[in-house]
Structures are given as structure tokens and as C-alpha cells.
Amino acid sequence: MRTYLPSSENIYRHLDWTLIICYLVLVIFGWMNVLASCNTDDGINILDFSQKYSRQLIWILSAFLIALFIIFGLDPKFYRFISVIFYIIVIGLLAATIFIGNEVNGSKSWLTFGPFSFQPAEISKIATSMLLATFMSSQYFDSSHPKFKDILAVALIMLIPMVLILAERETGSVLVYCGFFLMFYREGMPGWVLIAAFTAIALFILTLVTSSSVMAMAYSAVILVVFTIRFVKQKYDRRIPPRKRLVSIYLLSLLAGLALIFGTKYIFNDVLQEHQKARIEQLLGMKKDIMGVGYNVHQSEIAIGSGGLTGKGFLHGTQTKYNFVPEQSTDFIFCTVGEEWGFLGSMFVLILYATIIIRIFNRAERNTDPFTRIYGYCVASLITMHVIINIGMTIGLVPVIGIPLPFISYGGSSLWSFTILLFVFIRQDLDSWKTYKKTSYV
Amino acid sequence: MAANFGRKHYIVIGLLIVFVILAARLFHIQIIDDEYKVNADNNALKYETRYPARGQILDRNGNILVGNKIIYDIMVTPRDVKEFDTSAFCAIFDLDTGYVKEKFREYKKFRTKIGFRTMPFIKQVSSLQYNIFAEQANNFTGFDGIARSARYYPYDAGANIIGYISEVDENFIEKHPDYKPGDYTGRTGIEETREEELKGEKGYTIYLRDSKNRILSHYKDGEFDKSPIPGKDVVSTIDAPLQQYGEQLMKNKVGSVVAIEPSTGEILAMVSSPGIDVDMLAEINKHYNDLINDPYKPMYNRAVMSAQPPGSVFKLVNGLIGLQEGVITTSSRFPCHNGYHAGNVTVGCHVHPSPLDFYSAIKMSCNSYFCYVLRAILDNKQYSNVAVALDQWSKYVKSFGFGQKLGTDFPSEQAGFIPDAKTYDKAYGKRRWHSLTVISLSIGQGEIGCTPLHLANFCATLANRGYYYTPHIVKEGNGIKIDSCFHERHYTLIDTTYFPEVVKGMYMVVNSPAGTGGTGRIAYVPGLDICGKTGTAQNPHGDDHSVFICFAPMDNPKIAIAAYVENAGFGATWAAPIASLMVEKYLNGNISPERKDLEQRMENANLMNRVRIKSPRK
The missing domain is CATH 1.20.58 (Methane Monooxygenase Hydroxylase; Chain G, domain 1)
Known part of the structure; x- marks a missing residue:
């Protein structure tokens, strides 16, 4: 029986400081970048609460209070x-x-x-x-x-x-x-669901940049080859257990794939909204329009690219200053990171995220309490999705999708919810430190 | 859950792969690719476009047909705009305050997209308005005026020839990537065909911006600036006074007049009536819908686009072919009994002596005579059948430029139509037709379509006694090149020796004594030796078209002209006076007192109500 506050030992000695320090570094570094993104020659006045950086400071302080409350105040x-x-x-x-x-x-x-x-x-x-x-x-x-x-x-x-x-x-x-699928996968969802999803995305993109007839042929050929290999192996290799319904599985994936390939045009033209279409076209290079739809990404790439190896230095970014990049303190905050801190700064941020995410996965995995594990996987997956989509978007790898960069972007809702997500996990994890001490994989 | 434990590794490996991709892309744009650094510099520099003056269009004597005047575009940088007195602003430019409000609502909506960009707010403001604005400019932060040149038209002539300019639209930019929004391009006429020379080259001035996007300084003292290169002037072959006179004569009539200098192929005048006023050209956007919906189609350049039967003028072509084929000689005589009667076919004619020889047949424009000529050509025993003969005839006709685009330097030229055996095979079936079936070709009726330009070119061919230069409207020189084909003589398939015979007949048409049956006597001007041919083209849609071609003087001709007045009646009544007045004006510089009455009558006549209008486009 675990109890809420063990009397014999102070559990807070076991707080996961790695996560907490990564969090603090990201939040503070984030605030510096919000400050830089709002920097003009008017000077900086932290007490001027019409400025985003001042307001963000309030959000950060309140987020810290929330974190403390979660750790110490809630069962x-x-x-x-x-x-x-x-x-x-x-x-x-x-x-x-x-x-x-x-x-x-x-x-x-x-x-x-x-x-x-x-x-x-x-x-x-x-x-x-x-x-x-x-x-x-x-x-x-x-x-x-x-x-x-x-x-x-x-x-x-x-x-x-x-x-x-x-x-x-x-x-x-x-x-x-969609990040929740990572958690589902961990909890036993068949792997083919993920494979099918990635295949579907790949088919969609490839069909857009080539043509449906080419893709239909290519896809059918691939399915046929894979099927033949599998079939022959099954026939002659006794180590592989024979699988029933092999033909129908492959037939089904062939049909589903073809349906997607021939439906791509329809989905693209009739299901997606105009601006979504335009952003995808821009990303795939089907249309180049750096003054219109592609403006944001183009300017954002310029800002990040101009940072070079070490960046232009804190508060010295010109692209940032001149406001070339829209939504700079929120969705496009990574531009400021890239421009002022360069490749090294960008790597620093990426490594911090990777550390947080992998650490959560690890801690979640070895926790004996299923709630903590599942919840941990949810948190890590959500952060993963945000980071990949947000950074990918600023460097032209993902279509423009307006979501914030966790812990860094300006905005209370985002900062608060990621703080809550993370610290609830830290507290949950702390609660079960005793139990996994006894297990084999510490 | 130990069974799924291994899955964490897949997830972590997948995550790492994606992060490595992100890192690789960052490495690429931050370390490897320099393009982004260069672009970042460009962002801090402001390139202000400097527009070149567009080239002028002059007439052959140096009169300015199209010149430039300075106007201003008022530009706005929405982020810089401070509160300002909207009503004062609107008062300067005569604007509705709603327009300003609407614009700013738009800027607000797209503010992230606009950023610090500068964009046009009001276009084409007169220099008067601009000066008032400039005096109060400090009240309107964020607004700025840039000078542009606009077209103005000192000479009220040739609007259809000149064409107009208009701002490029998205479609245009897609096809011509070197144009930017806000640029102008020529549409129709010389403005379009000579766009390359006229437009000049844009330049720019580079400024450095400070953190608030204010212009800080002239970047490196203009070391990297580029001055605009003004467009070249284009000298057209048009004779502005003649063009203007032609437009005056054709006022309130539907049709066209084309005048060519035979020795060069240069177009002296090209009137299409009703046409566009030069005042409209300057503000074409305002008038565009009216012009498009005008039932008389003023934008339609009849001179090169309206292909119609040429009527009796075409008899000269058949005469020449007859002589060339050897089926007639100039002394061949054919009878006329108030027309031509064969089988159940009758081609009527007016009353005149009979039989006639070649010259008199031209002079009196005898229908019967040329029916005999055409039948002699088509039933020539030399050819196995009428189809072969007609194909040969068609070849001769096309050698004059009929039935094809002449290849002028003028846009939207139409080819017209000359039939051949296939045409009738299709209509009647193979071998189901004979020379009598196509008899109307003899007098320029039936399945023939010629534009007034074709007729003028034909007239120039006659004036040159057997060859023509492709008609063109731009003169070479002053850095303007024209296609070398405009310097080439194009000979017809007719021996040049036969042309003087036809010219002799044409001389008699105009210059034979009164009472001897010359159909074009009204075109007679003492001392000018005008040679001409009348035509009256029947058409199923209403009154006959009045046609006349002539050149003058007989020896060493200076001008060849074709006039086509729709639904006006006999060639001699309208087309001949108009053409001859223009010849007289061009050669003598003024109209002799005894022809002033005729001039008056032509100028005042209104034949518009004779033209049947197709219902206007909605």
C-alpha cells in the first residue's frame, strides 16, 4: 500500500530534477526569445504590461505557482x-x-x-x-x-x-x-495501424507531386513484390508460421491504397480548405509564391538561415526586429531562436526537447502504475507532436499549421497547459518511486 | 505490460530519426546554404522601383501620336500610418471616405501578411492633386506618392492603331514573369506589338531601413542603384493628318479605309469606323464596358478583321488571271445583254454598249464580260476538269495575298477566305459542280472574304505593276528593327507585263470623259491621274457595301487606298469620293474648291442607321 505522504522518508528527495531543469531552461530561454521577438529600438521596459514580454513574465510566474501547487498541494x-x-x-x-x-x-x-x-x-x-x-x-x-x-x-x-x-x-x-496513437501503440495497438497511417500520408504526398496513374502502378508493383516475397517465404521457410488470410490482407491493402491514390485529387481539391491546399502546394513546391501564401515560411527560413552557426546574438536579430516574420512571438518563435542563437542554439533547444520527451518515455515505461505510464506516454506524445510540427513548419518541412512551441511560445494557455501536463506527470512519477525501486529495471 | 515494453524503443528510435531530420534541415539552411543570409540582407534594404518613361509613338513626319505625362500613384505603408484626418485626405483626392475605411479594414485583416510592405493606395492621381497632397504630406504619415508616366494623346487620330496600355493582371504575370503587379503593358495596336521597345527598363534606388522601417539613408550613396532606361520611341508609318482626315470622313459610317505607300508597303492611314476616341484610350478601364457593349463594336478593327466579299473590284484579279492563262487578250470582246445568261443562270448588268473589250469592260464594270472570263479560265481545256482549273485560279488569287494573313506587324489580322475545289466538293459533292455554279466569283461575290487591308494591298500591287511589300505600320530606324520580310518584294503569279493593261482600264474608270460610262468619275481630280475601280458588294444582311480602290498618280504612285463603307450602296456614291478625297489631301495637301461640296457631303453623311446591328452582347 502506497500512501500519499510517507511518514518515514521525504519523497521529494526523489523529484525528477532532470525534467524540472530542462523545463526551467526552456521556459526562461523561451522568455528571452519572446523578449527578442518584440524588441524594437524603443527599449525594453519589463514593467510595461502592454508588451508581450512583460505579460509572458506574468504567465511564467503563475505557471511556476501552478507547478508548485501540483507538486506539493494536490493528492x-x-x-x-x-x-x-x-x-x-x-x-x-x-x-x-x-x-x-x-x-x-x-x-x-x-x-x-x-x-x-x-x-x-x-x-x-x-x-x-x-x-x-x-x-x-x-x-x-x-x-x-x-x-x-x-x-x-x-x-x-x-x-x-x-x-x-x-x-x-x-x-x-x-x-x-494524432500523437495519442503513439500511446495506443505502446498499449498494444497493432503496429500495422501506424504503418498504414504513414503509408497513407506518403501515398497522398507522392500522388500530389506525381500523378495518380504513376502512383497506382508503382504502389501495385510494390504490394505485388512484397506479397510475392512473403508468400514464397511462407511456402519454403518453415520457421515462419503460415498465416491465414494472407491473400485477403494484401488484397485489402492494395484496394485501400488505390482508393486513396485515386481519391487524393478529390480530398485535396474538395475536402481541404483553400488555405490548407495552398500551404501544401507551397510546401511540395507545386507553386512558388513567396509574396503570398509562401511569405511566412520564406521569411521564417530567411530568419533562421541567416543565423548561421552561432547566431547574430541576443537582441541582435534583424529579421526579427523588422517584423518580417509574422506571428513571431507565438507560432514562429523558433525563427528568433534560429536567427539570434544560430545552429548551436537550435540544437540546444532540440536536445532539450529530446531529453524531456525520452526521459518521460523512460520514466513512464518503468513505472508500475498503468495510469502514470499511460498518462506519461500521452504527455510525451503531445510534446513530440508540437515540437515536430512547429519546428518543421518554420523550416519548411511541414505545411504551415498554427500551433505553439511548448514552453517557449508566447501565450498563457499554452504555457499553463504544458506546465500542468508535465508537472502532473512529475508528481505521479514521484508518487511511485518506491514501487519501481523493487523492480528489475532501475 | 512487459509484452509491449520493446515498443518504447521503436517509438524512441522513430522520434530520434525525426529529430535528426529536423537537425539536418537546420544544418542545411543555417550552415550550408548562403542564399538565406543574402536574402536577410535584402530584407533590410529597401528597393524602390523607378519606372522608366515609356517610349513615345510618332507618326511618319514626327508628330507625336502618343506622348507621356507625369501622374502619381499614392502609396501606403499600412504599418506606418498614424491617425490622420480622413476627410481632409479624401477632399484632396476627391474620394469617398468609405473607400479609405474599406481599404484600412482590409489592411487590418491581412496585417500579418502585409507586414512592412508598401502598396498602392490610389492610382493615377493628377500632378495637381499630388502637389496639394505633397504640401500637407506631414499630416499623412505612411503615405507617399511616386511619379509614374501616363499616356497622353495630342493628336486625335489613330486610336485603333495605337492601342492602349493597362495594368497587368494576375493571368498576365503568370505568363510573363518579368512583370510585377503595378506594371503596365500595351494592349492591342502598336502599344502591344512594340511593347518590348516601348517599355524600357525599370531601375531602382536602394535605401537602408532602420528598425522602424524608416528610410535611413541612401545605400552606399547610390553605388548600386540602377537608373531606369527609358523606352524607345516608335515611329509609325502613319501620316497623322491623313489618318485624322480619314477618320473625319468616315465619321458616322461603318467601314474602313486603308492607305498604303506602294513603294514601301508602309501603311499611311488605317481607319476603322466607328473607332475609339483617343480620350477614351487614356482611361480605357472606365470606358471598357461601354466599348465592349457598343453594338457597333468600336474595338473591332474592321480594317484587318472584317473579311467581306470585295465585289467588282475583284474583276481586276480575274482579268489578270485571264490574260495570264491566255484565255483572253486585251482585244477579246464579249457581249452583254443586260447581263450574262447561261443555262438557268443570269447575272444582271447595267445598261451599256455591247460588246466591250477588256479596257472598256473594266471602265464600265461589265458583269457579263467577267463571267465570260471566269468561265474561260475554269473551262480551259488545258486542265483535265473544272476542279483542277479552280485550284489553279485559287493559287493565282492567293499569290496576291488574298485568303491568308499578310503577315503585317499589326495584331489580330484576319486571313479572309478564297475558295478552291475542295470548298465546292464539300458543298456540292465531287464533280457535282461546274464553272457556272461558281459564276459569282467572277464579280467578287460568293465565297470570297477579303479584309480592307487585302484590298489596299491588292491596290498597291497594281500600283507597283505586279508586286507588293507586306504592309506594315512601324518604320525602321532609331533603334527599332522591323522584320526583314517587310523589305522583300512579293511577286504575284501574274506576269508583270499584264499589269499595265489593267492599270490602263483603271485609269479610264476615273478619267474617261463624262458620258462615256466610267464608273468612278466622281473620283476624278485634275492633274492627279487617279486610277481606280469601284465595287458594290452585295450582302445578305442589308444594303450593298460600297467599295473603291485607287492609287495615284498613275506613274510612280505615291498612295494606294481601299475604302469599304458598309451598307452604303454603290461604290461610286460613297467609297470613291472618300478614297479620292484622301488621295487629294495626301498628294495636294488640300481639297480643291470645286470638290469642297463633295467633302462637305461626305463629312456630314450619317449612314449608321443603314447598318443592321446584331443584338448587343450582354
Whole structure:
């Protein structure tokens, strides 16, 4: 039996300082970059609360308070009990936003209460993670042989907020939800689902840049070759157990692939919105329009590229100063990192993220408490998605999708929710330090 | 969950792969590729475009047809705009305050996209308005005026020939990537065909910006600036006074007049009526819809686009072919009994003595005579059948430039149509037609389509006694090159020895004594030796078209002209006076007192209501 506060030993000695230090470095480094991105020759006045950097300072300090409260003030079991209620409230907020939200840059995702406004979509990630962890860690849920209705329940928990966020036209956050598949995979979802998903994305892109007929032929050929190899192996290699329904599996993947290839044009032209289409065209080089759709990415690449190896130095970025890059303190904050701190600074940030993410995976993996493990995987996956999409977008590897860079981007909603996500995990993990001491893999 | 433990490794490996890709891309743009550093410098530098003056268009004597005047575009840098007095601003430019509000609403909406860019706010402001604005410019931070040159037209002539300029649109830029939004390009006419020479080359001035995007200094004292290179002047072959006179005569008539200098192929005048006013050219966008919807289609350049039957003028072609083929001689005489009667076909004619020889047949424009000529050509025993003979005939006709684009330096020229055996094989079936079927070709009716330009070129060929230079509208020199084909003589398939015979007949058309049946006597001007031929082209849509071609003087001709007045009636009534007045004006410089009445009558006549209008485009 674990207890909330063990009397014999102070568990706080076992706090995961690696995560906490990485977090602190990122947040402080982030604030410096917000400051740099707002820097003009007017000078810096930290007490001028019309400035983003001053406001961000308030967000940071309050985030620290929240972190402290989570670590010292809340019983970690608390989340399991409130996760359902929390989730329902958040869903209600999401739904309300569709009707009474403020429209900013084409998406209606802000709720305003008096002087404060925030994005329910950010909080929904926490609620969804908690509910998924609660549900999937309950004895009721058998993850090795899940019942169909359980899978359905899990899917619904994830899909409801996704649909609502989609209705707010906040496409970026919807994509982030796909990160949960990493957790599902860890919890036993068959690997082919991920393979199929990546294949589908690859087919979609390749069909856009080539043509559907070429891709159809190429894909059919690949499937045929793989199938033949597999078939011959199965026939002559006794070590491979014969698999039933081999033909139908390959036939099905062939048909699904072909359907996607021939549906690509339709999806691209009729399902995607105009600006999404334009951004994808820009990314794939199908159209070059550096003054229009491609302006942001082009300017952002210039800013990052001009940083060179060591960067132009703190507060010395010219691209940043002249405001060439739009949304510079929020979605495109990485431009400032790249320009002022150069390749070394960019690597520093990437390594910090990798450390945080991998550390969470590791700690989650060796935790004996399924809630902590599942929740940990959710947190790490969400951070992963944000980092890859955000940085990828600023350097022209991913279409422009407006989501913040965790811990760094300006904005209270984002900073708060990532702080909560991370520190709830740290606290959960701390709670079970005793148990995994006894296990083999410390 | 130990069973799934290994999966963490896959996830971590996948994550690392993606991070390595991100790092590799960062390495590429930050360390390897220098392009981004250069671009970053460019961002801090401001290139201000300096527009060159567009080349002028002059007439053959140096009169300015199209010149330049200075106007201003008011530019705005939305991020720099401070609060300003909207109503004062609007008062200067005669604007509606709603326009300003609407613009700024737009800027606000796209502010992230616009950034610090500068964009046009009001276009084409007169220098008067600009000067008022400039005096108060410090009240309107963020606004700025840049000088541009606009077209102005001192001579009210040749709007259809000159063409106009307009701002390039997105489609155009897609096809011509060296143009930028805000640039102008020539549309139609010389403005379009000579765009390359006229446009000049843009230059720029480089400024350094400070952190607030204010211009800090002239970058390196202008060391890297580029001055704009003004466009070249284009000298056209047009004779502005003649062009203007032609437009005056053709006022309130539908049709066209084309005048060519036979010895060079230079187009002296090209009137298409009703045409565009030069005042409209300057503000073509304002008038564009009116012009497009005008039932008389003023944008349609009839001189090169309207292919119609040439009427009796075409008899000269058939006469020449007859002589060349040896089926007639100048002394051949054919009867006319108020027309030509063969089988159940009758081609009517007017009352005149019979039979006639070659010259008199031209002089009196006898239909019957040329029916005999055409049948002699087509039923020539030398050819196995009528189809072969007609193909040969068609070849002769096309050697004059008929039925094809002449290849002028003028846009939207039409080819017209000359039939050959295939045409009738298709219509009647192979061997189901004979020379009598196509008899109307003899008098320039039926399946023939010629533009007034074709007719003028034909007239120039007659004036040159057997060859023509491709008509063109731009003169060489002053850095302007024209295609070498404009210096080449194009001979027809007719021996040059036969041309003087036809010219003799054409002389008689105009100059034979009164009462002897010359159809073009009204074109007679003492001392000018005008040679001409009338034509009256029947058409199924209304009154006959009035046609006349002539050149003068007979020896060493200076001008060849074709006039085509739609639905006006006999060639002698309208086309001949108009053409001859233009010849007289061109050669003598003024109209003799005894022809002033005729001039008056032509100028005042309004034949517009005779033209049946197709319902206007909606």
C-alpha cells in the first residue's frame, strides 16, 4: 500500500530534477526569445504590461505557482477521480467556444472571461490525456484483449474533442491529437495501424507531386513484390508460421491504397480548405509564391538561415526586429531562436526537447502504475507532436499549421497547459518511486 | 505490460530519426546554404522601383501620336500610418471616405501578411492633386506618392492603331514573369506589338531601413542603384493628318479605309469606323464596358478583321488571271445583254454598249464580260476538269495575298477566305459542280472574304505593276528593327507585263470623259491621274457595301487606298469620293474648291442607321 505522504522518508528527495531543469531552461530561454521577438529600438521596459514580454513574465510566474501547487498541494490520486468531470467540463467549454468564441486569424477558438481569454483546446489535451489514462488503466479495461466497446470508448474519448476543435477551425490542435496513437501503440495497438497511417500520408504526398496513374502502378508493383516475397517465404521457410488470410490482407491493402491514390485529387481539391491546399502546394513546391501564401515560411527560413552557426546574438536579430516574420512571438518563435542563437542554439533547444520527451518515455515505461505510464506516454506524445510540427513548419518541412512551441511560445494557455501536463506527470512519477525501486529495471 | 515494453524503443528510435531530420534541415539552411543570409540582407534594404518613361509613338513626319505625362500613384505603408484626418485626405483626392475605411479594414485583416510592405493606395492621381497632397504630406504619415508616366494623346487620330496600355493582371504575370503587379503593358495596336521597345527598363534606388522601417539613408550613396532606361520611341508609318482626315470622313459610317505607300508597303492611314476616341484610350478601364457593349463594336478593327466579299473590284484579279492563262487578250470582246445568261443562270448588268473589250469592260464594270472570263479560265481545256482549273485560279488569287494573313506587324489580322475545289466538293459533292455554279466569283461575290487591308494591298500591287511589300505600320530606324520580310518584294503569279493593261482600264474608270460610262468619275481630280475601280458588294444582311480602290498618280504612285463603307450602296456614291478625297489631301495637301461640296457631303453623311446591328452582347 502506497500512501500519499510517507511518514518515514521525504519523497521529494526523489523529484525528477532532470525534467524540472530542462523545463526551467526552456521556459526562461523561451522568455528571452519572446523578449527578442518584440524588441524594437524603443527599449525594453519589463514593467510595461502592454508588451508581450512583460505579460509572458506574468504567465511564467503563475505557471511556476501552478507547478508548485501540483507538486506539493494536490493528492496525485485526485486526477483519477476528477478526470471524468474535468473532461465533461472541457467538452462543454469546447462546444461553447464554437458559439461564443472570439475569432482570431480565421479560427474561433478563444473564450473570454472578463479580462482573460484562453483556448479551451489547449486544456482539452490535459483532460483527454487524464481520462484516457484513467479509463485504460482501470481494471475494467483489458489492454491485451480489449473488448470492442472498450476500443470504441477510447476512440470516442479522443474523437469528441477532435471534432469540436475541428469545428472551431483550429486544425493544428486536431493534428496534435494524432500523437495519442503513439500511446495506443505502446498499449498494444497493432503496429500495422501506424504503418498504414504513414503509408497513407506518403501515398497522398507522392500522388500530389506525381500523378495518380504513376502512383497506382508503382504502389501495385510494390504490394505485388512484397506479397510475392512473403508468400514464397511462407511456402519454403518453415520457421515462419503460415498465416491465414494472407491473400485477403494484401488484397485489402492494395484496394485501400488505390482508393486513396485515386481519391487524393478529390480530398485535396474538395475536402481541404483553400488555405490548407495552398500551404501544401507551397510546401511540395507545386507553386512558388513567396509574396503570398509562401511569405511566412520564406521569411521564417530567411530568419533562421541567416543565423548561421552561432547566431547574430541576443537582441541582435534583424529579421526579427523588422517584423518580417509574422506571428513571431507565438507560432514562429523558433525563427528568433534560429536567427539570434544560430545552429548551436537550435540544437540546444532540440536536445532539450529530446531529453524531456525520452526521459518521460523512460520514466513512464518503468513505472508500475498503468495510469502514470499511460498518462506519461500521452504527455510525451503531445510534446513530440508540437515540437515536430512547429519546428518543421518554420523550416519548411511541414505545411504551415498554427500551433505553439511548448514552453517557449508566447501565450498563457499554452504555457499553463504544458506546465500542468508535465508537472502532473512529475508528481505521479514521484508518487511511485518506491514501487519501481523493487523492480528489475532501475 | 512487459509484452509491449520493446515498443518504447521503436517509438524512441522513430522520434530520434525525426529529430535528426529536423537537425539536418537546420544544418542545411543555417550552415550550408548562403542564399538565406543574402536574402536577410535584402530584407533590410529597401528597393524602390523607378519606372522608366515609356517610349513615345510618332507618326511618319514626327508628330507625336502618343506622348507621356507625369501622374502619381499614392502609396501606403499600412504599418506606418498614424491617425490622420480622413476627410481632409479624401477632399484632396476627391474620394469617398468609405473607400479609405474599406481599404484600412482590409489592411487590418491581412496585417500579418502585409507586414512592412508598401502598396498602392490610389492610382493615377493628377500632378495637381499630388502637389496639394505633397504640401500637407506631414499630416499623412505612411503615405507617399511616386511619379509614374501616363499616356497622353495630342493628336486625335489613330486610336485603333495605337492601342492602349493597362495594368497587368494576375493571368498576365503568370505568363510573363518579368512583370510585377503595378506594371503596365500595351494592349492591342502598336502599344502591344512594340511593347518590348516601348517599355524600357525599370531601375531602382536602394535605401537602408532602420528598425522602424524608416528610410535611413541612401545605400552606399547610390553605388548600386540602377537608373531606369527609358523606352524607345516608335515611329509609325502613319501620316497623322491623313489618318485624322480619314477618320473625319468616315465619321458616322461603318467601314474602313486603308492607305498604303506602294513603294514601301508602309501603311499611311488605317481607319476603322466607328473607332475609339483617343480620350477614351487614356482611361480605357472606365470606358471598357461601354466599348465592349457598343453594338457597333468600336474595338473591332474592321480594317484587318472584317473579311467581306470585295465585289467588282475583284474583276481586276480575274482579268489578270485571264490574260495570264491566255484565255483572253486585251482585244477579246464579249457581249452583254443586260447581263450574262447561261443555262438557268443570269447575272444582271447595267445598261451599256455591247460588246466591250477588256479596257472598256473594266471602265464600265461589265458583269457579263467577267463571267465570260471566269468561265474561260475554269473551262480551259488545258486542265483535265473544272476542279483542277479552280485550284489553279485559287493559287493565282492567293499569290496576291488574298485568303491568308499578310503577315503585317499589326495584331489580330484576319486571313479572309478564297475558295478552291475542295470548298465546292464539300458543298456540292465531287464533280457535282461546274464553272457556272461558281459564276459569282467572277464579280467578287460568293465565297470570297477579303479584309480592307487585302484590298489596299491588292491596290498597291497594281500600283507597283505586279508586286507588293507586306504592309506594315512601324518604320525602321532609331533603334527599332522591323522584320526583314517587310523589305522583300512579293511577286504575284501574274506576269508583270499584264499589269499595265489593267492599270490602263483603271485609269479610264476615273478619267474617261463624262458620258462615256466610267464608273468612278466622281473620283476624278485634275492633274492627279487617279486610277481606280469601284465595287458594290452585295450582302445578305442589308444594303450593298460600297467599295473603291485607287492609287495615284498613275506613274510612280505615291498612295494606294481601299475604302469599304458598309451598307452604303454603290461604290461610286460613297467609297470613291472618300478614297479620292484622301488621295487629294495626301498628294495636294488640300481639297480643291470645286470638290469642297463633295467633302462637305461626305463629312456630314450619317449612314449608321443603314447598318443592321446584331443584338448587343450582354
